[in-house]
Amino acid sequence: MLADVSLDLPIRPVLPALLDALRTAGGAVLVAPPGTGKTTLAPLAVAGAVAGRVVIAQPRRVAARAAAHRMATLLGERVGDRVGYAVRGERRVGPATRVEVVTTGLLVRRLHHDPELPGVDAVLLDECHERQLDADLALAFTVQARATLRPDLWLAAMSATPDASRFAALLGADGTPAPVIRAASALHPVTRVWTPPPRPVTPSGAGRVDPALLDHVAATVRRALAERDGDVLVFLPGVGEIAAVTRRLADLRGSVALLPLHGRLRGAEQDAALRPADRRRVVLATAVAESSLTVPGVRVVVDAGLARVPRMDLARGLGALVTVQVSRAAATQRAGRAGREAPGHVYRCWSEATHARLAAQPEPEIATADLTGFALELAAWGEPDGSGLALPDPPPAAAMTVARETLTTLGALDTAGRITSRGRAIAGAGAHPRLARALLDGAPVVGADRAAEVVALLAEDTAAGPGDDLTAGWRRLRAGADPGATARWRTEVRRLRAALPAGADGRRPTEHAGRERGEGRLPDDLAAGLLVGLAYPERLARVRRAGGSAYLMAGGTEAELTPGSGLTGATWLAIAVADRSPGAPTARIRLATGLDEATAREAGGPLLRSAREVTWSGGDVVAREVVRLGAIELVARALVRPEPALVAAALRDGLRRGGLTLLTWTPAARALRERMAFCRHALGPDWPDVGDEALLAGVDTWLGPELAAARRRADLARVDVTAALRRLLPWQQAARLDELAPERLTVPSGSRVRVDYADPAAPVLAVKLQETFGWAEAPRIAGGRVPVLLHLLSPAGRPVAVTADLASFWRTGYPQVRAELRGRYPRHPWPEDPTTAEPTRRAAPRRR
Secondary structure (H helix, E strand, O other), rough: HHHHOOOOOHHHHHHHHHEEEEEHHEEEEEEEOOOOOHHHHHHHHHOOOOOOOOEEOOOHHHHHHHHHHHHHHHHHHHOOOOEEEEEOOOOEEEOOOOOEEEEEHHHHHHHHOOOOOOEEEEEEEEEEHHOOOHHHHHHHHHHHHHHHHOOOHHHHEEEEOHHHHHHHHHHOOEEEEEEEEEOOOOOOOEEEEEEOOOOOOOOOOOOOHHHOOOHHHHHHHHHHHOOOOOEEEEEEOOOHHHHHHHOHHHOOOOOEEEEEEEOOOOHHHHHHHOOOOOOOEEEEEEEEHHHOOOOOOOOEEEEEEEEEEEEEEEEOOEEEEEEEEEHHHHHHHHHHHHHHHOOOEEEEEEOOOHHOOOOOOOOHHHHHHOOHHHHHHHHHOOOOOOOOOOOOOOOHHHHHHHHHEEEEEEEEOOOOOOOOHHHHHHHHHHHHHHHHHHHHHHHHOOOOOHHHHHHHHHOOOOHHHOOOEEHHHHHHHHHHOOOHHHHHHHHHHHHHHHHOOOOOOOOOHHHHHHHHHHOOOOOOOHHHHHHHHHHHHEEEEEEEEOOOEEEEEEOOOOOEOOOOOOOOOOOOOEEEEOOOOOOOOOOOEEEEEEHHHHHHHHHHHEEEEEEEEEEEEEEEEEEEEEEEEEOOEEEEEEEEOOOOOHHHHHHHHHHHHHHHHHHHHHHHHHHHHHHHHHHHHHHOOOOOOOOOOHHHHHHHHHHHHHHHHHOHHHHHHHHHHHHHHOOOOOHHHHHHHHHHOOOOEEOOOOOOOEEEEEOOOOOEEEEEEHHOOOOOOOOOOOOOOOOOEEEEEEEOOOOEEEOOHHHHHHHHHHHHHHHHHHHOOOOOOOOOOOOOOOOOOOOOOOOO
């Protein structure tokens, strides 16, 4: 077939080497820069060397259709003759078709249906560097099918910027990497023009792109139109940004055609952006135009430097598209669009220094995306963990665990991780497993047509149009308010409708619908709410405060409606789309519909739980019988006679939260605790630890009987803490406690003075100095190990000395104290030799 094409492109010289590699090794990696013709000439060359059909897989529908049209044009034929294509909802092939361009997702479906790929002699995986989930699966499944069923099948991975050694290893056999074939650079040079914004812009993320950057992109487009010839291709991260920049350039419409190019357009609208026009064009595109597309007439690329990628918040079950900086590989692909037909220029809206810091390759989708559908594909293939497959990267363990748990809840996997018959039905629907579940389970309730309509809208939620009301968007689509969106939506509705099993038309009346309408047909909002809830039960949400915009989702995440939303005040919502920016306290509701509690209960049935709860709440024991939908409390009734064990557990929790201050610490209890702490410090760890942490951790050991008898916080306040603490002492320690840590010590005067053990390292005996006359040294406790710290007091009870070395004090400190105080307290004795003086606790009588 290549002989029928006269166009000479840089890929031609290496095509014989590619064919030789495929003949000898069966697999190859083709590295060819943008503009060399790999997407169009390589399939034609391979088709001329095999008898069967050549399938070339593209990550995007736009690229698949464009590649087929380009090859057919080169052959001077119509699409559907020797070159055809198949994408979701559309197929143009015929009996003479030798080259068929498909999406990677469609190739995965065919491999599931028949992994031998009958009639196919070669599979070419184009733009393998993009690392979308379907592309990884298509590679892994084809490699295994070739190894086990089709050793004659040729398999090639193609890209301008792949990790060539990695793909060569995956496509090799018997430990030998597949050959790597490299083509020369693009035919025409592309000059880089660095155009960073004049002032810093807000970093990208889950929110909208900084309007200042969009202003700068629009200004750069105007500059490029003034400085260069030819059409301009502008790369922006999403449809919203395309619309925003188009509005900023609206005054140019008289002289320039402003054309959008993205995956949500109808085929005819996409084709319009890929055809030459009668005037200069500005094509504003998403990443669909990065590769495998030639936009004729383009001599200039304006690159905003941003890409939109999926991110999954595993903890909250929320997926979102976030805006990130483009990788260097993707920037190279984008720049190459300007040099396809002639020398070109790329205006990069960032600095050369920033470019050097960009990631070399785009982050693979497997590292960040929701893996529920991916896990189901693996299970359907028979490799639930993917360990036996040629995946470029293994799936993250945490994301796979969450995915399997979701699939098990849906009934798609059994407890061993194997796919069930229900799982095969879900996989056969050709939609995300959550949406397939909603379709299959919702159709008998709301009707097959309405189920397919809502699920088709959920599959491409932006078709709902402006606003966050899903039901309103559904009605707009049915009315045909947006012909382009409506056409795409109806195509998907027909596909989903056909995927339903026979008999799905029968409607199952619901009790609450019958009460409301006297019939089995649910109103639109409840039907939509039921289907959204079946798909995302953890996103069923109830308003926090009547009339407010804050909601609690069944999954436990709080969510807010955007200001001015028409859904504000709805008691219940079924949330189809929500995202949460990193660090934000709540999620933002993007698309939802109102419903009632009965429908929420029906949709979220597996999340309904009834339980008797005895908890510590508000500073006391609360005993209730509770019905919950996930984290949402539906019904709560007081329990009259809660189980004692549950009450004890709640009291333990209260003690851990509120601390030991919930108990009444009498002076005797505090003193006992301090004496026990002193023994542990002085005598070692054989003595019980009575610190806060230890007492709370061992509360059952010393407070068990009291907890078993208590019913509320007030009962804790009545506990005899002194008696409870003594339970910690073995009888041997209890017998020696008064000896080792006496409560009081007898001083020379005969008084029994209390010892203060507040500091376990230095117990204190505060005593009047005159009562210690005759003591040669401070008394010792803990079996003579520890001297007490004497606080010697004046007759007025004020400390005059602190010492543990009484003999030294008598020699050096006492004379000074005597000199200072004997005149102030003349009725008290101040002998010159206190060690031989008579101790006393009384003063001399006053003279009359």
